[in-house]
Amino acid sequence: MPRAPPASVLVPRLVVSVSAAANCSSCCCSPDCDCIWTDWIDVSYPNSSDRNSGDYETFENIQKHNSSWVCAKAENISCRATHFPQIPIGALGQKVQCDVSTGLICNNWEQHIGTAAIIPVCLNYEISVCCVPNVPECIPSTTVSTTTTVPSSTISTVSTPPVSRTAPTPTPSESPSSTATTTMPPSSTTSRTPETVTTVPV
């Protein structure tokens, strides 16, 4: 006959798992959505002999030069002249757009002889963009919305001509006959609810 197990085994042990609660890597789900600055990007060079040229470091242009470049959500942008990196672009005397939603645009035809340019053409610029990590948790769904707005003129043509329907006048309730044995359910009257036609002013 087997011996009974030692008494110590039968005593339930109180095991408190501290590590599971303390380890937050398993309970925290939201990633770090702080934007990250790119390297300085310079894909466009102004052609000084073409009045219609300029420097176009736009997101569209950058993507055209590098198909793997993605900036799903740009939160900040920094622009500088390649040969004058320490000078704020506002102090260069050029007309330049440095926009976080489009990138940098400089048109030769908009320039005048200024502080840094000896001929009225754009300097060469480069940009750095602070892009939010391209993960769904960091990109609000509104930015990837593909809803197309239908012009209101097309909507108005779809509307059917308003047909005014006269609601059936309810027959006045007849006085119940004294020998009323038939109980008619009021379904015949309630099933025919008059349609309400809403006319939208064009």
Ligand SMILES: *[C@@H]1O[C@H](CO)[C@@H](O)[C@H](O)[C@H]1NC(C)=O
């Ligand atoms: C926290 O959990 C992760 C994954 O579950 C594991 O790799 C890591 O070793 C744990 N760290 C601690 C301190 O328990």
Ligand SMILES: *[C@@H]1O[C@H](CO)[C@@H](O)[C@H](O)[C@H]1NC(C)=O
């Ligand atoms: C610059 O513009 C001139 C005049 O339009 C053109 O002849 C020349 O090929 C252009 N140079 C470059 C590098 O695009």
Ligand SMILES: *[C@@H]1O[C@H](CO)[C@@H](O)[C@H](O)[C@H]1NC(C)=O
């Ligand atoms: C293209 O963009 C990717 C992603 O930003 C980058 O890692 C790569 O260095 C770029 N390639 C060139 C030629 O600039």
Ligand SMILES: *[C@@H]1O[C@H](CO)[C@@H](O)[C@H](O)[C@H]1NC(C)=O
């Ligand atoms: C953009 O970045 C510059 C330089 O780091 C900073 O001074 C500025 O506050 C930032 N702007 C925004 C809107 O985050």
